Amino acid sequence: MFIVSYLIRAYRANTYEHEPYIYGSVRIEEIALAKHVSGSELPSHATGGDLAEGLQQVHLGTIKTRKPIGVPLKERIRRHRELYILFIPVAIVYIVFRYWEIGLGFVAVFKEMRIGQGLWESPWVGMRNFQMIFENPNVVRTIRNTIEISLYRLFWGFAPPIILAVVFHDMVWMRFKRISQTLVYLPHFFSWVVIYGIVFALFSTGTGFVNVLLENLGFQRIEFLLSTRWFRPILIGSDIWKTMGWGSILYMAALTNVDPGLYEAAVIDGAGPLKRIRHISIPSILPVIAFVLTLTIGNILRAGGEQILIFYNEAVFEVADVIETWVVRVGLGRFQFGVGIAVGLFQSVVGLILIVIGNYISRRVAGRGIW
Amino acid sequence: MMSFKPRGTELYYQIFIFIIALVVSISAIFPLMYVLGVSLTSTNELIRNNYFVIWPTQPTLNAYERMAANPAIWRSLTISVARSAIGPFLTLIIMALGAYVLSVRTLPGRKQILMLIIFTMLFTGGLIPRYLVMRQLGLLNSFWVYIWPMLPDAFGLLVLKIFIENLPDSLLESADIDGAKHTQKLVYLAVPLAKPALAAVGMFAIVNHWNAWFDALLFVTRSRLHPLQMVLRNVLTSDAFFDAAQNVLSDAVRTNVVSMRMATVVVGILPMLMLYPFLQKYFVHGVFLGSVKE
Numbered sequence: 162m163f164i165v166s167y168l169i170r171a172y173r174a175n176t177y178e179h180e181p182y183i184y185g186s187v188r189i190e191e192i193a194l195a196k197h198v199s200g201s202e203l204p205s206h207a208t209g210g211d212l213a214e215g216l217q218q219v220h221l222g223t224i225k226t227r228k229p230i231g232v233p234l235k236e237r238i239r240r241h242r243e244l245y246i247l248f249i250p251v252a253i254v255y256i257v258f259r260y261w262e263i264g265l266g267f268v269a270v271f272k273e274m275r276i277g278q279g280l281w282e283s284p285w286v287g288m289r290n291f292q293m294i295f296e297n298p299n300v301v302r303t304i305r306n307t308i309e310i311s312l313y314r315l316f317w318g319f320a321p322p323i324i325l326a327v328v329f330h331d332m333v334w335m336r337f338k339r340i341s342q343t344l345v346y347l348p349h350f351f352s353w354v355v356i357y358g359i360v361f362a363l364f365s366t367g368t369g370f371v372n373v374l375l376e377n378l379g380f381q382r383i384e385f386l387l388s389t390r391w392f393r394p395i396l397i398g399s400d401i402w403k404t405m406g407w408g409s410i411l412y413m414a415a416l417t418n419v420d421p422g423l424y425e426a427a428v429i430d431g432a433g434p435l436k437r438i439r440h441i442s443i444p445s446i447l448p449v450i451a452f453v454l455t456l457t458i459g460n461i462l463r464a465g466g467e468q469i470l471i472f473y474n475e476a477v478f479e480v481a482d483v484i485e486t487w488v489v490r491v492g493l494g495r496f497q498f499g500v501g502i503a504v505g506l507f508q509s510v511v512g513l514i515l516i517v518i519g520n521y522i523s524r525r526v527a528g529r530g531i532w
Numbered sequence: 533m534m535s536f537k538p539r540g541t542e543l544y545y546q547i548f549i550f551i552i553a554l555v556v557s558i559s560a561i562f563p564l565m566y567v568l569g570v571s572l573t574s575t576n577e578l579i580r581n582n583y584f585v586i587w588p589t590q591p592t593l594n595a596y597e598r599m600a601a602n603p604a605i606w607r608s609l610t611i612s613v614a615r616s617a618i619g620p621f622l623t624l625i626i627m628a629l630g631a632y633v634l635s636v637r638t639l640p641g642r643k644q645i646l647m648l649i650i651f652t653m654l655f656t657g658g659l660i661p662r663y664l665v666m667r668q669l670g671l672l673n674s675f676w677v678y679i680w681p682m683l684p685d686a687f688g689l690l691v692l693k694i695f696i697e698n699l700p701d702s703l704l705e706s707a708d709i710d711g712a713k714h715t716q717k718l719v720y721l722a723v724p725l726a727k728p729a730l731a732a733v734g735m736f737a738i739v740n741h742w743n744a745w746f747d748a749l750l751f752v753t754r755s756r757l758h759p760l761q762m763v764l765r766n767v768l769t770s771d772a773f774f775d776a777a778q779n780v781l782s783d784a785v786r787t788n789v790v791s792m793r794m795a796t797v798v799v800g801i802l803p804m805l806m807l808y809p810f811l812q813k814y815f816v817h818g819v820f821l822g823s824v825k826e
Contacts, residue, residue: 237638247714248630250625254683255648257680258681262665263657265657265664266660269660344560354743354745354768358793361768377584405556470746471768501659505660512655
């Protein structure tokens, strides 16, 4: 869920790319060139008034361009040399810690890697590693589990943040609203380890609060953490508990951008709370909904391995083992690198394809996509 | 939102949403209170009440004392604090450099570089390739494996970039007139002006570093280098599977385990709770940052 909030900001960041106006500093000869190319007279303030100064501040408001016109690329690169030098550390970090592993993955996936053998000496095996994904019944099971758990997460976790956002948005008792918000955002900042500790405190068989309560009320204890029936509800419930408040912030942001006059007008026209939600609130958060859905669908092959890795145990492998946990336990733990890499890339490629498709649909339906 | 006094249907609606918010708030806070309560309960009281304790009658710090006697806790605490200090600091430097450079709209190739950075959020090489890269770089079983891979934080960089772009143009332009170089503008103008954004992004980096344990599991087998969350994980999962069998264990042993586990959880949360007021001040701002248009 956190990656979703990451990306929504990235998405918003991107919308700034389309601003038609630029502000920047351009040399005087460029102003002349710009005049020539656009064929229009620049506003007088654009030349800064005093042409005697070598360098002028120009507002290219009317030209609608992203770069100074007419300057050859080489010259423009030379002029920004200092910026490229400043960027070198950033580029190195991204290349070494992001792109190198992608490249390495795409090479290694076509090789058979053995322990003690480097990447370059390993023999090429073509598509063998990908074939092995679908020949190994355990891997097939993890893919099925992954998709099932992702869909359950989507089904149960989708509405709560929206409901919460509408509740907070419509609440008139401001003081309670603020306290309540403070409380529900909090779990987002806990690690999955801590969340598991809390779940353990509540649901463990021997000493868990819920089980002690059940026993005191005369019921049987339930082995929540060890039963295949309860594992997924616990997993998804705790996920919702952790991310619901945080997820609502995105919708809140969309709701606060709505003109309050709309609600006031609706009230005057006699629209009740439900009608206002249906005709104002929901339509105004539709782009965010489309955005969240797109990303969720793109992540369908990622079922939250970091959470499951700490929640699961051998008793529930059957319903809990997902791609990420399998990659860590078997791929990395038992040195089945080839299949592990193939599954990982399979996840990424499928995810990317789904995001592109989702983005296309979202653009058609909601009029706005991720990019 | 609405400034009128609710009446009739509106009043019922307000009561309804109040109840929803109340239930959600209680469900958010109750488990935390419970964990804190158990961690403060003495062994005797737990047994006497058959583990049904919401808040102890005589709070005791026994569990914390026993935990503090464990040198592994202190060692891991040092690691966690070190990575939560060094990591965000270096991340901020990289982010500030990248964000400033990419905020200059005339930069040739700016759009392509941005695409490459956003791409890293959508596509990863996978766990095993990352493991292999760390092995090639000799970072396995090293403290720096916690720091370097977290430097390319695309989200933070983008938030910072927007913030710098939205700074008043006149400020940076006035520096142009004085003939300032980009390096000077970055150090003397962009960084001081972008302090709120830097604080927000830095605090999120602290949260990420404090809560991280996955990298320790993957890349570090030496337990001396494990951060607190990893030790906490081991404490919690070591015998979770035998939880049922614990019924056979003597009460004293069982209680020891329970209240100490809860004490460890509390220690794992505590820094986040202390940071939370600041986080809350900044994170709403951080999320809203992108939606505020000039």
